[in-house]
Amino acid sequence: MEKKNIVTMVMGTLSGVLFALGMCMALLPEWNAFTPGVIVGGIGIVSALITTGVRRKMEGKSFVAHVEAKTLLLSIFSVVALLVLGVGMCMAMVWGMMVWGIVVGLVGIGLVLVDIVLLKGVKN
16 A cells, blocks of 8 residues: 555544544533534544645645636535535434434435536536
């Protein structure tokens, strides 16, 4: 395995764990750690962005990539789709709104499916 793959794997795993732990801290009322959870989740997001830049540097590219407008809009759509899906899951499992959570979750799944089709179209 190449060095850049190992570094990306370790840094990506660390940032994913930090983000997941932060979200658990923020969203589970039993833990009573909303503010520290938001901070830990934010550190996870920042470390994921740093991981992307480090990977690009190890491939000999610039730290920050030039992004076209359509790619940026598609990325924003992807994030919104995943947030809708996540909110639906939270509504069903954490906030006690089972029916509305399922409805919002299904809308999120639909948006993710549309996103997959859009990604295939942009790639081709």
